[in-house]
Amino acid sequence: MKVRIFITGIGIITPVGSGYKEIKNFIKNDNRGIRPLGLFRTFQHPPMPVGEINASLPNDNVPRNHILASIAANEALEGFQKSVDAVVIGTTTGGMLTTEELLKKNEKNSDAYKYHSAGSVTEYIARRIMCKGPVITVSTACSSGTSAIKIALEMLRTGTAKSVLTGGSDSLCRLTYFGFNSLQLIDPTGPHPFDQCRRGMAVAEGAAALLLEASDNVPENALAEILGAGLSCDAYHPTAPHPEGEGALKAMTEALEDAAVSKLDIDYVNLHGTGTIDNDLSEAKAINALFGDKKPFMSSVKGAIGHPLAAAGAIEAAISAICISENMVPANSGCENPDPKLNIYPVREPLTHDIQYILSNSFGFGGNNAAVVIGSCEGNGNPVSIRELIPLEIIGNECITGAGETDVTMARFSKGKSCKGLLPISTISRNLSPRIVRRLKRLPQIALSLADAVQQHSDTNGLPSSVFWSTGWGALSESYDFLEKLFESDQKFSSPTDFIGSVHNAAAGQIAIHYKADGPNITTTGGDYSFEQALLTASLLTNNTKESMFVIGADEYHKTLSRLFDGSVLKDRIASDGGGALLLRRTDNPGSLKICPLFFENSDRNPDIIPSLIHRLGNPETINKKFGSIFAGIPAAYRKSGEKQINEFISLTGFQNPVIDYRKYIGEFASASAAATVLAIQFVREGRIPEPLIGKANVTLQDKSILMLGTGPFVTAIEVFQS
């Protein structure tokens, strides 16, 4: 069966208005939403210009970001009678604005921080709209919104979901306001994208949500069609774009190819156009390389809105859909004298014109590039055959735990001994060069060491081309140090290095630079299920590549923040951290080790989640035949509900084989499942589960699989097997 992917609902809130009607008026009238910051106090007089939402917001006792995302989600789902199958949202700051205030007043109660994480934004939306299916939070800095749309698109193309709520959201906060300021990327006169006098961007806030539905015919309420999208990584610099725009060009070219649309058919390009000297230069080079002298209309809306970071791509996709519906093109506000060096002459007054195809760009820190092609529903569109998710071959697996690296961890775990604790930083980074590690704190050092180990120990030709990185809580040391320095100096000083390192995808960018991995570079985050999100995303995005990919999950223990943020860390006397790395590829090699994500559902108001899992895995008989062991991930904060879920599974299936409660050995940290997956792979490779671990004679796996089960607020299942 062939399906097309339609945008059937849009929700949007920005500094220039919210909702379809107001945004239509914004496109028509080119109003500007850039004003000096008023949301929080700064030492500057006046404060820097930002894109701040002045509309009164409901007080839902959640951080501002969650409120914005929720407003967008509600509007997108207006009139939608069913529940969506999945939620994929891009965000970078999570509840940081609230967390900053709590940290400033030295709040010690961990309950106060329950909406801190980036993942909590998506989970909050999923709970409110009662979405049972997979929930993925994408945190690839300023390309997050567009990357989320690409992941949602592939969910629909693989039949993983029939409807997905996707988008992006970010609120202003001190971290980003002072962070971009420390990088000297803010234009004190407001942003002037592509102008010869441009000096920088304006940080902004906002959210947009798109309801995407797969259908073989055009739904009545369809606004536009998502035709295709492309992802790439510059693999060049942590913050600066590639000077020749190579990565941007690659993302645009791949988006057009994926959409089966010729560049000559593009009517309008929604440029990333932040207004920084380097972004606009690099994007202009890419645009010139792609379109030459036959350029379509083009403009950046960031002169009017500012740069709403992770929301940017989603907001611009929503604006693009409105442009297609209304046959309009927005002006490039703030560009009075186009920079002749760029050879880009953006639309400077709003236009009315027939618009069939739009290309929308988003680029971000870590060299992440994403582009999406959106088309009118009138044509034949881009029908694609639904393809199945296939298992990926495991060509390398390495972990780090408190006990040490893979061999030491495996030896202790096999004996049923504890692997909890914190490995000294000097041991973690012993194989990395001092020049690489000097700017990296604990989390990126763990990540790079894992990548290094898995690449060194696998016998693969060629370097991995893509990176799927996951972290439950992100770079805690960098975020804490940035805020500490900021607060200590009464907001006058901060560390640009810490700001760059504080983004969730910083480690993924470092890995890409190190291995020249110029393919998709995705960071997922969602507490204890972050690694499961990354593996699912890797499986969704491996459509055409035979090259290998990193799938890595890690978390660091931070002496102040870990116990405030992660309820499971709080419950364990022994602090632990680490993670696991896999090197995977798409292949048909018989007899090889493979991994496949099988199940991802939200437990909230989902009483049949375990029967649903069993149904997905087969039936009690096939489950007992197929799986030689279960590795159960039961986070300490959810021990009661997790144990109940496992017991229900055992009682409904009569499961006889060993169940290993691995957090009791590995410790409490969000990416424990990544480390446990590495150990499960070793057991499948060796074909047995050792005696001391299960308290009875060795269990021979005899070609059986290991089932990795995640429990708690989400139930996830991953199969590790040899076939």
Add this chain to the structure above:
Amino acid sequence: MEKLLNELKGKIIETLNLIDVTPRDFDEEGPLVGGDLGIDSIDVLEMVMMIEKDYSVVIDNKELGEKVFISLKTLANYIHQNRPEKTV
């Protein structure tokens, strides 16, 4: 000036965590950024913060930064000429 140069060497090593660099490795007139010390554009921004904090000298745009950070000597000269009297 000699004192300021030596002080800057120590502060730069500490601020940028230049693990494998000693004060002797600095060529005071050689290129500070992009040279053997491994200092890059992100380090420049980090030094900007340090200089503003410790010497009350503001270097708030790229064009000025390009002139000031040519070498350790140009940096020391700029600080020397622009710092408020109380910090001298």
